[in-house]
Amino acid sequence: MSRVYNFSAGPAVLPEEVLREAADEMLDYKGTGMSVMEMSHRSKAYDEIIKDAEKDLRDLMNIPDNYKVIFLQGGASLLFAGVPMNLMKKGKAAYIITGQWAKKAAQEAEKYGEVVKVASSADKTFSYIPDCSDLDIPDDVDYVYICENNTIYGTKFWQLPNTKGHELVADVSSCFLSEPVDVTKYGVIYGGVQKNVGPSGVQIVIVREDLIADGPALSCTPTMMDWKIQADNESLYNTPPCYGIYICGKVFKWIKKMGGLEAMKAHNEKKAKILYDFLD
Numbered sequence: 001m002s003r004v005y006n007f008s009a010g011p012a013v014l015p016e017e018v019l020r021e022a023a024d025e026m027l028d029y030k031g032t033g034m035s036v037m038e039m040s041h042r043s044k045a046y047d048e049i050i051k052d053a054e055k056d057l058r059d060l061m062n063i064p065d066n067y068k069v070i071f072l073q074g075g076a077s078l079l080f081a082g083v084p085m086n087l088m089k090k091g092k093a094a095y096i097i098t099g100q101w102a103k104k105a106a107q108e109a110e111k112y113g114e115v116v117k118v119a120s121s122a123d124k125t126f127s128y129i130p131d132c133s134d135l136d137i138p139d140d141v142d143y144v145y146i147c148e149n150n151t152i153y154g155t156k157f158w159q160l161p162n163t164k165g166h167e168l169v170a171d172v173s174s175c176f177l178s179e180p181v182d183v184t185k186y187g188v189i190y191g192g193v194q195k196n197v198g199p200s201g202v203q204i205v206i207v208r209e210d211l212i213a214d215g216p217a218l219s220c221t222p223t224m225m226d227w228k229i230q231a232d233n234e235s236l237y238n239t240p241p242c243y244g245i246y247i248c249g250k251v252f253k254w255i256k257k258m259g260g261l262e263a264m265k266a267h268n269e270k271k272a273k274i275l276y277d278f279l280d
């Protein structure tokens with residue numbers, strides 16, 4: 001067997017240790033006599049898997065108790081609709097356009113309410129992050145939206161925008177768990193897991209509970225995209241992407257073992273330095 005150096009942005013490389021462990025458990029997960037793919041999501045064994053995954057993620061990111069963690073399915077792109085459907089209570093949101101994913105998110109949000117593009121780097125092919133320290137943000141927006149790391153253009157918000165008191169919503173699909181994060185600065189952090197954490201299809205939403213207390217902003221929100229219902233049901237409203245969540249859980253444990261998000265940051269900086277030194 002030979003493994004390649006895999007630079008795919010996503011689905012991306014996973015820790016070999018995690019893959020080996022999953023392979024060992026493929027036919028018989030911890031004496032249950034079955035694969036995680038074959039077991040009921042209501043079983044005791046799976047309940048432990050999903051609860052452990054949430055607990056380990058909370059530990060890693062230091063997620064406060066007043067934030068809900070939800071495992072969903074449908075890819076990050078489904079959340080381009082999920083965000084406005086759940087949060088656009090006043091029907092208006094501010095978007096900062098720093099790449100294709102933010103652009104797509106704004107286009108999708110326009111189906112559900114008014115989108116005010118308060119900053120953009122489209123003029124220079126998204127090659128920079130605009131100054132977001134004093135943006136002209138209307139008072140009546142429900143949230144300010146960013147794509148924190150722009151996968152296609154390689155730019156990242158090193159400093160979060162000044163939202164002027166509005167909730168910050170961030171798509172972190174391509175920087176998830178790559179460095180420590182202060183969750184309290186966000187109303188919502190979400191991402192697809194296929195870049196850093198697990199198999200495609202699983203999305204993770206971390207949302208402050210007061211934002212979803214009254215249910216979604218739009219009454220037409222499909223039940224499956226209703227974050228309150230999903231949170232109240234601890235991500236088990238229906239059959240979740242069981243195997244994907246199981247792999248995410250293993251990656252969380254692996255990151256903890258490696259020293260947590262500080263260690264991931266140091267590791268990532270070392271990796272980036274090798275590449276950039278070579279390019280320079």
Ligand SMILES: Cc1ncc(COP(=O)(O)O)c(C=O)c1O
Nearest residue numbers: 075076077101151171173174192
């Ligand atoms: C930042 C970002 N957001 C959203 C997406 C879309 O994710 P998905 O394919 O899971 O819908 C991607 C790419 O895959 C991405 O890099």
